[in-house]
Amino acid sequence: MSLVLDDVKRIAHLARIAVDEREAEGYLHQLSSILELVEQMQAVDTTGIEPMAHAQDVVLRLREDAVTESDQHEMFQSCAPQVEAGLYLVPKVVE
Amino acid sequence: MSRALHELGVAQLGRAMAAGELSSLELTQHLLTRVAAFEHLGAFLARDSELALQQAREADARRAAGRAGPLTGVPIAHKDVFVTRGLASTAGSKMLAGYASPFDATVVARLGQGDAGGQAGAGMVMLGKLNCDEFAMGSSNENSAFGAARNPWNLQRVPGGSSGGSAAAVAARLLPAATGTDTGGSIRQPASFCGVSGIKPTYGVCSRYGMIAFASSLDQAGVLARSAEDCALLLSAMSGFDPHDATSAERAPQDFHAQMLQMRDGATAARPLQGLRIGLPREFFPAALAPDVAAAVRAALAELEKLGAALVDVSLPRTELSIPVYYIIAPAEASSNLSRFDGVKFGHRASDYTDLRSMYERTRAEGFGPEVKRRIMIGTYVLSHGYYDAYYLQAQKLRRMIADDFQACFAQCDLIAGPVAPSVAWKLAQQMDDPVKAYLADIFTLPASLAGLPGMSVPAGFGAEGLPVGLQLIGNYFDEGRLLQAAHALQQATDWHARTPAEAGKP
Numbered sequence: 082m083s084l085v086l087d088d089v090k091r092i093a094h095l096a097r098i099a100v101d102e103r104e105a106e107g108y109l110h111q112l113s114s115i116l117e118l119v120e121q122m123q124a125v126d127t128t129g130i131e132p133m134a135h136a137q138d139v140v141l142r143l144r145e146d147a148v149t150e151s152d153q154h155e156m157f158q159s160c161a162p163q164v165e166a167g168l169y170l171v172p173k174v175v176e
Numbered sequence: 177m178s179r180a181l182h183e184l185g186v187a188q189l190g191r192a193m194a195a196g197e198l199s200s201l202e203l204t205q206h207l208l209t210r211v212a213a214f215e216h217l218g219a220f221l222a223r224d225s226e227l228a229l230q231q232a233r234e235a236d237a238r239r240a241a242g243r244a245g246p247l248t249g250v251p252i253a254h255k256d257v258f259v260t261r262g263l264a265s266t267a268g269s270k271m272l273a274g275y276a277s278p279f280d281a282t283v284v285a286r287l288g289q290g291d292a293g294g295q296a297g298a299g300m301v302m303l304g305k306l307n308c309d310e311f312a313m314g315s316s317n318e319n320s321a322f323g324a325a326r327n328p329w330n331l332q333r334v335p336g337g338s339s340g341g342s343a344a345a346v347a348a349r350l351l352p353a354a355t356g357t358d359t360g361g362s363i364r365q366p367a368s369f370c371g372v373s374g375i376k377p378t379y380g381v382c383s384r385y386g387m388i389a390f391a392s393s394l395d396q397a398g399v400l401a402r403s404a405e406d407c408a409l410l411l412s413a414m415s416g417f418d419p420h421d422a423t424s425a426e427r428a429p430q431d432f433h434a435q436m437l438q439m440r441d442g443a444t445a446a447r448p449l450q451g452l453r454i455g456l457p458r459e460f461f462p463a464a465l466a467p468d469v470a471a472a473v474r475a476a477l478a479e480l481e482k483l484g485a486a487l488v489d490v491s492l493p494r495t496e497l498s499i500p501v502y503y504i505i506a507p508a509e510a511s512s513n514l515s516r517f518d519g520v521k522f523g524h525r526a527s528d529y530t531d532l533r534s535m536y537e538r539t540r541a542e543g544f545g546p547e548v549k550r551r552i553m554i555g556t557y558v559l560s561h562g563y564y565d566a567y568y569l570q571a572q573k574l575r576r577m578i579a580d581d582f583q584a585c586f587a588q589c590d591l592i593a594g595p596v597a598p599s600v601a602w603k604l605a606q607q608m609d610d611p612v613k614a615y616l617a618d619i620f621t622l623p624a625s626l627a628g629l630p631g632m633s634v635p636a637g638f639g640a641e642g643l644p645v646g647l648q649l650i651g652n653y654f655d656e657g658r659l660l661q662a663a664h665a666l667q668q669a670t671d672w673h674a675r676t677p678a679e680a681g682k683p
Contacts, residue, residue: 095556108549127577132569172530
């Protein structure tokens with residue numbers, strides 16, 4: 082299955098990665114060759130096989146529904162690009 | 177001490193300190209000088225001599241107080257995928273340049289200074305953080321945003337990856353041991369390329385808490401060191417159940433060193449592996465396997481036979497399919513895991529944007545390198561509407577078939593052996609412009625990763641241009657003790673693991 086340039090732009094948008102025309106051309110070639118590589122997978126009959134999401138089908142543990150965290154927001158926000166009054170700042174999204 | 181301090185391994189250093197022949201401070205000073213003299217290897221991304229010396233003094237005080245364990249005061253450095261307080265944690269990415277983690281990864285805490293809950297650590301001294309491919313995506317260390325690390329056996333060759341800095345530092349005798357992570361071969365392949373011993377345990381044995389995530393159903397921590405014995409000591413200290421990791425295996429703490437030394441039924445001093453059945457999957461010895469690698473691996477297998485092991489012909493018929501399966505599943509999980517890097521809560525934020533969407537897109541375009549972007553885009557594509565069943569679900573079904581193939585093999589053998597990689601370390605920049613070509617070289621490490629099985633790379637001599645070759649050993653789930661036992665027996669009978677690169681002698 083090979084891609085066209087518009088596919089690459091759509092994927093880049095879904096992945097939230099800015100690409101210009103020249104970069105998109107490069108990705109078109111590279112992503113298509115990766116998809117060619119994985120194509121051999123389609124020839125295998127997997128009817129009736131249960132998908133394996135995790136090694137040894139590990140099941141996620143649940144814990145007690147209890148508060149275990151203390152308030153450390155200042156420490157956790159110390160590595161954020163922009164913070165004010167305990168809030169993460171981002172460009173305005175609602176007028 | 178008759179040998180230079182940097183020539184000694186973890187077990188030897190621990191014994192010398194226990195006997196009072198050596199202090200951690202003296203050892204740490206020696207290795208810090210050596211690390212500084214080998215900057216050209218590009219193995220380190222961050223170090224803090226003051227912090228290391230302080231930890232060494234604390235280790236010596238702990239020993240004086242009679243509270244030292246076998247690893248107390250022994251220096252180590254961590255792959256930069258583990259977050260650490262006090263030293264930047266970048267995962268080799270510009271996205272996390274200078275990132276100061278508010279906590280230590282569980283593996284770091286257990287080997288080092290203990291956790292916030294008051295659980296004591298092993299007291300190892302942290303010398304720094306080690307170079308790796310960006311977010312552990314790569315097999316040459318050239319995808320690091322901070323420059324490639326080099327192979328100490330030949331500075332024009334790659335050290336392998338993604339734990340390339342770890343392997344290079346241990347091979348060059350800058351450190352007795354280093355941590356690594358393995359998603360599709362990232363401990364075993366660099367260990368093979370640099371001639372050191374490396375183990376990736378069963379998925380779930382080591383906590384993933386504080387390991388910057390790449391592909392969560394595959395990521396597993398492990399260790400690179402000079403010998404199987406040293407790997408066993410470190411793995412015992414860093415593994416074990418951790419409530420902070422939702423997929424951590426719930427088992428009692430393991431003494432892998434004792435398991436390694438356990439006498440087999442019918443074993444003798446000359447034949448310690450008597451009765452051990454080692455399966456050789458015929459797909460691991462294809463015609464395309466480099467002749468120098470094949471010869472070295474065959475020689476190591478002959479040694480194992482002399483030690484009492486029986487070689488058995490087995491088959492892993494879907495070995496080649498591991499490549500497409502892995503290169504669907506790992507990028508799919510990566511595209512999800514790496515969506516957290518959006519310039520809001522931590523890491524890089526673009527300086528120039530107009531709205532929220534352009535902030536996300538520019539931040540990620542600037543922060544990620546080309547291979548990471550490729551994998552995020554492939555992952556995004558295979559998870560997108562209309563393609564999920566054909567790619568992701570199909571890959572997960574094949575993953576189960578691959579895991580089942582291993583179980584069929586383990587009905588006929590106790591361990592599986594083969595090469596780690598189809599060739600010795602390649603030249604720097606040789607595979608940079610063709611990602612698919614690099615993916616194909618992962619063929620022998622991917623199957624065990626997909627199945628979640630433990631695997632090792634054990635030095636098995638040398639191939640073309642004197643470059644190291646690794647023997648891969650794969651065990652069944654939670655059979656690390658048997659893996660280490662076979663590797664240890666081999667290392668008692670041969671000296672491949674003890675060879676030092678000539679380059680390492682001259683800074």
